[in-house]
Amino acid sequence: MDNKSSTPRITCAYLSQYVGKLVTVVGKVVQLRGEEATIDADGTIHAFLNREAHLSANNGVQLIGKVNPDLSIKVLSSVDLGQGVDYNLANAVVEVTHRYKPLFVYEN
Amino acid sequence: MAGQITQGALDAMFNDPDRAQQQFPVPILQCLQIKTLDSKNGGAGATERFRIVLSDLKNYVQCMMATQTNHLVHDGLLQRGCIVRLKQYQAQCLKGKNILIVLDLEVIQSLGCPEKMGDPQPLGPRSAEPQQNPNLGSTGFYGVKSEPTQDTKPQFPRQMPSRNASGGQGSSTIYPIEGLSPFSHKWTIKARVTSKSNIKTWHKASGEGKLFSVNFLDESGEIRATGFNDQVDQFYDLLQEGQVYYISTPCRVQLAKKQWSNLPNDYELTFERDTVIEKAEDQTSVPQVRFNFVNIQELQDVERDATVDIIGVLKEVQEVTQIVSKTTQKPYDKRELTLVDNTGYSVRCTIWGKTATNFDAQPESIVAFKGTKVSDFGGRSLSLLSSGTMAIDPDIPEAHHLKGWYDSSGRNNTFATHNNMQTLGGATGRKDDTKTISQVKEENLGTNDAPDYFALKATVVFIKQDNFAYPGCRSEGCNRKVTDMGDGTWRCEKCQINHDRPQYRYIMSVNVNDHTGQLWLSCFDDTARVIMGKSADELMEIRETDETRLPAEFEQANCRKLNFRCRAKMDTFGEQQRIRYQVMSVAPLDYKMEGNKLNELINSYNQMSM
Numbered sequence: 001m002d003n004k005s006s007t008p009r010i011t012c013a014y015l016s017q018y019v020g021k022l023v024t025v026v027g028k029v030v031q032l033r034g035e036e037a038t039i040d041a042d043g044t045i046h047a048f049l050n051r052e053a054h055l056s057a058n059n060g061v062q063l064i065g066k067v068n069p070d071l072s073i074k075v076l077s078s079v080d081l082g083q084g085v086d087y088n089l090a091n092a093v094v095e096v097t098h099r100y101k102p103l104f105v106y107e108n
Numbered sequence: 109m110a111g112q113i114t115q116g117a118l119d120a121m122f123n124d125p126d127r128a129q130q131q132f133p134v135p136i137l138q139c140l141q142i143k144t145l146d147s148k149n150g151g152a153g154a155t156e157r158f159r160i161v162l163s164d165l166k167n168y169v170q171c172m173m174a175t176q177t178n179h180l181v182h183d184g185l186l187q188r189g190c191i192v193r194l195k196q197y198q199a200q201c202l203k204g205k206n207i208l209i210v211l212d213l214e215v216i217q218s219l220g221c222p223e224k225m226g227d228p229q230p231l232g233p234r235s236a237e238p239q240q241n242p243n244l245g246s247t248g249f250y251g252v253k254s255e256p257t258q259d260t261k262p263q264f265p266r267q268m269p270s271r272n273a274s275g276g277q278g279s280s281t282i283y284p285i286e287g288l289s290p291f292s293h294k295w296t297i298k299a300r301v302t303s304k305s306n307i308k309t310w311h312k313a314s315g316e317g318k319l320f321s322v323n324f325l326d327e328s329g330e331i332r333a334t335g336f337n338d339q340v341d342q343f344y345d346l347l348q349e350g351q352v353y354y355i356s357t358p359c360r361v362q363l364a365k366k367q368w369s370n371l372p373n374d375y376e377l378t379f380e381r382d383t384v385i386e387k388a389e390d391q392t393s394v395p396q397v398r399f400n401f402v403n404i405q406e407l408q409d410v411e412r413d414a415t416v417d418i419i420g421v422l423k424e425v426q427e428v429t430q431i432v433s434k435t436t437q438k439p440y441d442k443r444e445l446t447l448v449d450n451t452g453y454s455v456r457c458t459i460w461g462k463t464a465t466n467f468d469a470q471p472e473s474i475v476a477f478k479g480t481k482v483s484d485f486g487g488r489s490l491s492l493l494s495s496g497t498m499a500i501d502p503d504i505p506e507a508h509h510l511k512g513w514y515d516s517s518g519r520n521n522t523f524a525t526h527n528n529m530q531t532l533g534g535a536t537g538r539k540d541d542t543k544t545i546s547q548v549k550e551e552n553l554g555t556n557d558a559p560d561y562f563a564l565k566a567t568v569v570f571i572k573q574d575n576f577a578y579p580g581c582r583s584e585g586c587n588r589k590v591t592d593m594g595d596g597t598w599r600c601e602k603c604q605i606n607h608d609r610p611q612y613r614y615i616m617s618v619n620v621n622d623h624t625g626q627l628w629l630s631c632f633d634d635t636a637r638v639i640m641g642k643s644a645d646e647l648m649e650i651r652e653t654d655e656t657r658l659p660a661e662f663e664q665a666n667c668r669k670l671n672f673r674c675r676a677k678m679d680t681f682g683e684q685q686r687i688r689y690q691v692m693s694v695a696p697l698d699y700k701m702e703g704n705k706l707n708e709l710i711n712s713y714n715q716m717s718m
Contacts, residue, residue: 086700092707099714 006106007064011094012043015071025063025073026081026090029055039063042091046072053078060085112136112191112219118167118231121199122206135194136216137162140224142181142188162192162208165226171197171208174286175374180215189221206231211286211328282354284328288361288375296356299324299331300394303497304349307340320344323371323495324355326394332369333359333377343385352391356384369495372400397499399478401506405451412484415493419476419506420447421514423454423523428464441465447475447490450513454523457490459498469500472514474507487525546624554676554687561692564672565702566620566627568639571662576636577644579610587613587633612644620672627689629674635691640665671695 007022014023027041037055039045047063053075055061060081065073097104117135120128128135140161158173158181173181180186196212283295302323309318321334333355335343347353355377364376379385388394399417402410410416424446430439443464448454457480459467469475479496483489492498501507510518542563543551553560581588581600590598590610597606614636618629637643640661650657673692678685 086703089700089703089707093703096707096710 006104008101008105009090009094009097011041011091012045014094014098015045015067015073018067019069019071020067022064022066022076023073025065026085026087027061027063028085028087029057029059029061032057037061042087042094047075048072049075049078055080059083060087112216113138113163113165113225115165115226118162118164118169118208121197121208122169122201122231125199135164135197137164137192137194138222138225139163139186139188139190139192140168140228142186160186160210162194162210163224163226163228165228167231168228169206169208169231171210173210173213177210177213180213185215185217186213187221189223191216191219191222285324285326285331285373286328288331288377290361290363290375292361294357296354297324297326298352298354298388298394299326300352300396301325301347301349302330302397303495304347305495307344321368322347323369324377325397329373330371331373331375331377332364332371333379335379338381339379339383342381343379343383346385346387350396352388352394354384354386354388356386359383397478397497397502399476399504399506401476403451404447404449404453404455407453407455407482407488407490410482410488412482414482415479415496416482416490417476417478418447418455418457418480418490419474419502419510420449420455421510421518422446422469422471422473422475423448425467425469425471428467443467445475448518448521448523449510450518452521452524454525455488455490456486457492459492460494463492463498472519473501474510475500476502476504476507544624545620545622545627548627548676548689549625554678554689559675559677561673561675564620564622564627564674565669565697566622566672567669568618568666569621569626570619571639571665572617572619573658573662576616577612577614577648580613580633581605582607582609582611612648614640614644616640629672629689629691631691631694635694638694639668639670669697671697 005022007024008018009024009026010018011025011027025039025041025045025047027039027045029037030040030044031038032055035049037047037049037053039047039061047065049055055078060083062079062081063073063075064077065075067073114132114135114137117128117132117137120132121135140163143159145157145159156178157175158178160171160173161168162171163169186192193214193216194210194212195214196210198209198211200207200209281296282298283292285297285299288295288297302325304322305320307318307320310316317337318340319334319336320340321332324331324333358380360378360380361375362378364371364374369376399419401419402416404418404420407416407418422445426444428441428443430441432439440460441462441464442458442460445457445459445467446454447457457477476499477490477492477496478499479493480490481493483491542565543553545564545566548562548564553562579590579592579598580586581590581603583600583603583605586600586603588600588602590600590607593599593606597608598610599606613633614631615633616631616636616639618631618636618639620627620629631639633644640647641664642661647658647661650661672694675690675692677688677690679688
C-alpha cells in the first residue's frame with residue numbers, strides 16, 4: 001500500500017487550512033481538564049486527548065492529531081517535552097515548513 | 109478594522125496639538141502610499157528617504173519618514189494599505205502644505221494590508237479651514253518663507269532634500285540635529301556638548317595642524333563636529349562639556365567619517381571661521397545624554413566592531429590590571445566588568461585608563477555605557493571606546509526598570525552567556541568557521557604552511573576497530589608509547605621507568621559524514637573518550653575479558669552527530685604527502701543553538717532569493 005501522507009507542523013494560525021488532516025503541533029500546556037487540554041501554540045488550541053496521553057501543565061508537548069471542523073484537535077499521539085522548550089524555534093520551523101511547503105506537505 | 113483607526117487624529121495633530129496629545133496620544137493610521145525619494149543633489153552618499161501618505165479615514169497627509177524608520181520599508185513591514193501606530197512625530201506646515209515628519213512608527217502586522225479605507229480628503233493648510241479652536245496662537249505653524257515671528261516653543265522645520273527650496277530660514281528658528289544635511293544652507297541648532305576631545309596635533313609631510321572634536325546632542329539626535337587649526341583657538345575654550353550652545357551657519361555639513369565617530373549620524377559638522385557659537389541661557393531644555401540601548405541578548409545579532417550603547421546591572425567587578433601593548437609598548441590600565449540585564453544574558457565589558465582606575469561603582473548598581481565596541485571574543489564582549497562614556501545609576505527610565513527587575517527576580521537568576529556562539533569555546537580567539545565536508549576539501553584546508561582550523565558538524569559513521577589505542581606511559585604529563593618488556597612490565601624510555609601497567613590512550617580513526625561528503629578524522633585520547641563514552645583502559649579491558657562485547661561498544665558510539673573542532677595539516681609519510689585531520693575537541697550538539705543557527709541560515713536564503 002503506497003500510503004503517502006504527511007503530518008506537517010503547524011501553529012494555531014494554520015488550523016483552518018488543515019481541517020480533516022493530520023498535523024503536528026508543538027506548544028505549551030496551558031490547562032488540563034480530564035481528557036481535554038488547552039495548548040498554546042502561538043494561539044490557543046483545544047486538544048482532545050487519548051488514553052495514553054500523560055501531560056503536565058506548563059510543560060511543552062508535541063501532539064500529532066487530526067483537525068476537527070471546529071478547529072480543535074483529536075490527539076492520536078503525544079510526547080511530553082518538559083520544560084526548556086524554545087517555542088520561538090518551534091514556531092520558526094512552522095514558518096519555514098509553510099514557506100517551502102512542497103518539501104514538507106503531501107498535497108493530494 | 110476601520111474602528112481601529114483614530115479618525116480625526118490628523119486634523120488634531122496639525123491644528124490642535126494639545127487635543128491630539130490627550131485624545132490621540134498614539135494615532136493609528138493607514139498607509140496609502142510609499143515613495144522613495146531620490147536625492148539628485150545628494151552626491152556620493154545620498155541618504156535614502158521615504159515619503160508616505162497616511163490617512164485617518166477623514167483626511168490624508170504627506171509624511172516624511174525619518175531615516176531611523178527606513179528599516180520598516182527595507183524589511184517589507186511597511187507596505188501600501190497597512191495600518192500603523194504613529195509613536196513619535198512632528199507636525200509641520202511648509203510652504204502652506206501640512207507635512208508630517210515620522211520619527212517613530214510601528215506597523216500593526218496583525219491587521220494586514222487592506223484596501224484604502226474611507227474617502228480621506230487632503231488635510232488642507234490651516235488658513236483654508238475655519239478654526240473653531242481657541243488655542244490657535246500657541247500651536248500655529250509658520251511657513252518657511254516667513255516672518256521671523258517668535259513663538260514660545262522652538263520650531264523644528266526640516267529641509268527635505270527633494271524640496272530644496274529657497275533655503276532661507278530665519279536664524280531665530282532652530283533646526284533639529286536630525287534635520288541637518290548638506291542641503292540646509294542656513295540653520296541654527298541648540299545642543300549640548302556631550303563630549304569634547306583633547307587637542308590633537310599632527311605633523312606630516314604635507315603640513316602640520318591641530319584639531320579637536322565635540323559631540324552635540326539634542327532631542328532629535330546627535331552629531332559630531334570638528335574644528336581645525338584656527339577654529340581650535342576660536343572654539344576650544346568656549347565649548348565646555350555638558351553646556352548647551354547655539355551653533356549657527358556658516359558651518360560645513362559633510363558626510364561623516366564613521367571610523368572616527370561612534371555616533372549614528374550620516375553627517376558631521378566642520379567649524380568654519382565665521383561659524384557662530386553662543387552659549388544658551390536656557391541650559392535645561394536639551395537632554396543630557398541620549399542612549400540607544402541594545403539589550404544583552406540582542407548583542408549576538410550585532411556584528412563585531414559595531415558600536416553600541418548598553419545598560420545593565422553590575423554583577424561583577426574585577427581588579428584593575430595593567431597590560432602592555434605589544435605594538436606600542438605602552439602600558440594600559442584595564443578592568444573587566446560583568447553586566448547582566450533582564451533578557452537573562454550576561455556580558456563582559458572592559459573599561460580602560462582613568463575610567464578603570466577610578467571606577468568605584470558597587471556591584472548591583474546600574475551602569476550605562478555609551479559607545480562600546482562589540483567584539484566576538486568569548487562569543488560577545490564589549491570594550492568602552494575612548495570616545496565613549498559611562499554613567500553609574502543614571503536617572504533614566506531604563507535604569508529604574510532594570511533596578512526593579514533585579515530587585516524582584518534578577519538577583520537570583522543564573523545568566524546565559526554568548527560563549528557558546530563560537531562553536532566550541534575558542535578562548536584562543538581563533539576564528540573557527542563552521543564548514544561542510546565538501547568545503548573542507550574544496551578549500552584545500554591544510555595545504556597551506558600553517559595548519560587550518562575549522563569547525564564541523566557531522567555524524568560518526570564508522571570507527572576503526574583495530575588499533576584504537578596504544579599503551580602509554582603512566583607518568584604525569586608523559587604520553588609516550590611504552591614497550592612491553594615481556595616480564596609484565598612496560599618501560600618508558602623517556603622517563604626511564606618501568607610501569608606494571610600501561611595507561612592506554614586512544615588513537616582512533618573515525619569516519620564522519622555530513623550531507624556533503626565524508627572525512628576521516630583522527631582523535632586522540634581526550635576527544636575519543638567523549639565519542640566512546642569510556643576511557644581507553646576500560647575499553648581494552650573489555651577486549652581482554654569478553655571480545656564479543658567489543659563490537660557492541662563501537663556500535664553504541666556510532667551514528668552520533670557531534671560538533672568537531674578540527675585542525676588540518678599536511679603530513680609527509682615517506683614520499684607521500686597527505687592531509688591529516690585531527691580533532692582538537694568534540695562536543696555534543698546544543699539543539700536549541702543549532703536550531704536557531706539553521707533558522708538564520710534559512711532566513712538568509714530567503715533574503716538572497718528576494
